[in-house]
Amino acid sequence: MDLVGIYLREAFEGEGCPICRILQRFEEGEIGTILYEHVNDPAVRERFKASLGLCPYHAWRLFEIASSNPLYGGLGVAIIYEHMLRTYLKSFNEATGEGRCHLCSLVEEKERLIVTAIAERMDELLPVYRNSRAVLCKRHYELLLGELEKRNPAFVDQLKETRRKKLENLRNLLERFIENSDYRSERGPSVEESRAIRFSIEALKGLPLGINITNFDAKAKGRKRGIRLGWKV
Numbered sequence: 001m002d003l004v005g006i007y008l009r010e011a012f013e014g015e016g017c018p019i020c021r022i023l024q025r026f027e028e029g030e031i032g033t034i035l036y037e038h039v040n041d042p043a044v045r046e047r048f049k050a051s052l053g054l055c056p057y058h059a060w061r062l063f064e065i066a067s068s069n070p071l072y073g074g075l076g077v078a079i080i081y082e083h084m085l086r087t088y089l090k091s092f093n094e095a096t097g098e099g100r101c102h103l104c105s106l107v108e109e110k111e112r113l114i115v116t117a118i119a120e121r122m123d124e125l126l127p128v129y130r131n132s133r134a135v136l137c138k139r140h141y142e143l144l145l146g147e148l149e150k151r152n153p154a155f156v157d158q159l160k161e162t163r164r165k166k167l168e169n170l171r172n173l174l175e176r177f178i179e180n181s182d183y184r185s186e187r188g189p190s191v192e193e194s195r196a197i198r199f200s201i202e203a204l205k206g207l208p209l210g211i212n213i214t215n216f217d218a219k220a221k222g223r224k225r226g227i228r229l230g231w232k233v
């Protein structure tokens with residue numbers, strides 16, 4: 001296996017969605033690089049300006065990461081947002097739209113590359129995935145399935161079957177968690193059953209990343225309307 005393959009294999013050996021987890025590390029790394037090296041980089045600052053300081057999700061991630069690491073502190077964030085406020089105040093009386101978030105674009109690009117790299121190495125990664133506790137989230141399963149249909153269709157059915165089994169296993173664990181939470185249960189829920197709660201959320205919704213949150217909002221508008229009509233609100 002090549003270097004990219006080894007890196008992907010490690011992700012598939014782990015727990016939860018391997019792609020979300022790679023992207024979470026990537027996102028944190030990019031935020032760290034911005035805070036550590038690029039606070040005064042004019043090119044990066046221009047990209048911040050286009051969105052008036054990132055999307056809400058990434059603006060708060062930047063703040064959280066800066067606040068939780070003494071290496072960064074608040075200075076970098078202060079410099080960036082002083083500039084953003086200055087930019088905003090300059091056109092205070094004009095209606096200004098907000099462009100694409102720089103970090104959302106970076107993560108989406110990385111996501112595309114990873115999904116393609118996985119689809120190309122499915123013969124080596126599928127057996128690892130089948131035998132590990134990893135469960136692709138719905139978004140990443142669907143993206144990977146789309147890529148496999150184009151590049152490696154022989155694996156489509158195997159990936160579907162693997163996902164179905166993994167989700168059934170999670171459902172069984174949740175069922176047992178519920179049963180064993182009953183006061184008449186002798187042993188109470190096991191660690192594995194308790195952990196299945198968070199992995200079930202991850203399997204359907206992915207990790208709280210910009211790609212999962214921002215995209216959901218865009219699609220949710222139509223869905224919300226549907227629900228309202230259905231409930232006759």
Ligand SMILES: [Zn+2]
Pocket residue numbers: 017018019020021136137138139140206207
């Ligand atoms: Zn995912």
Ligand SMILES: [Zn+2]
Pocket residue numbers: 054055056057058101102103104105210
């Ligand atoms: Zn963003």
